[in-house]
Amino acid sequence: MNISYTAKRNLIAGHVSGSVYNVECTPELLNPITNFNREQVTTLSGTQHFNLLNIDEGWKVKSAWIQSSDEQKKWKEFLHSVAGGETFSFDAYGTSASADNVQSVVLMSSDASPLRVGTTNIFQYDFEVKVQ
Numbered sequence: 001m002n003i004s005y006t007a008k009r010n011l012i013a014g015h016v017s018g019s020v021y022n023v024e025c026t027p028e029l030l031n032p033i034t035n036f037n038r039e040q041v042t043t044l045s046g047t048q049h050f051n052l053l054n055i056d057e058g059w060k061v062k063s064a065w066i067q068s069s070d071e072q073k074k075w076k077e078f079l080h081s082v083a084g085g086e087t088f089s090f091d092a093y094g095t096s097a098s099a100d101n102v103q104s105v106v107l108m109s110s111d112a113s114p115l116r117v118g119t120t121n122i123f124q125y126d127f128e129v130k131v132q
Contacts, residue, residue: 001027001061002096003078005088010080012073022096023078025071029062030092033128058108058130059092067122072114075125079112090129105129 003023007015015021035056041049066072082088087104094100108130114123 001025001030002091002094002099003088004096005078005081006086007077008081008086009083010077012070012077015077021074021077023074024096025064025066027061028064028124029060029126031060033058033060056130058105058128059090060128061126063125065117065122065124067120069121072121072123075114075123079107079125079127082107083112087132104132106132 001024004020005023006020007017011017033056035058037053037056039051039053041051043049063075066075078088085106087106089102090105091100091102094102106129107127109127112125112127114125116123
């Protein structure tokens with residue numbers, strides 16, 4: 001999985017605001033998501049109708065377990081940089097060297113706090129994205 005984002009917040013040493021950077025890993029979980037946003041209307045006679053408003057597609061992602069503090073800083077920079085609804089590139093099965101299906105997405109998770117293994121410095125990042 002490869003993610004390309006524009007750095008904006010919580011910049012790590014050597015990174016420049018407005019520059020594009022990549023985060024890459026083999027995710028532990030990578031599930032496609034399809035949400036049918038609809039409203040249900042029931043008439044007085046009891047007949048039900050559904051109005052399809054839109055269909056949202058995206059991905060549920062859990063990164064690999066990350067031990068390197070440098071990699072953890074990259075993930076934190078990425079999540080902070082896209083937290084305001086900024087679009088970024090997401091390639092579920094590609095790498096920075098070999099693209100597969102690059103999609104423009106936004107972060108849907110309002111809580112992207114990392115999961116931690118006990119009291120170690122090993123973390124995993126869990127989030128959802130929506131295809132634009």
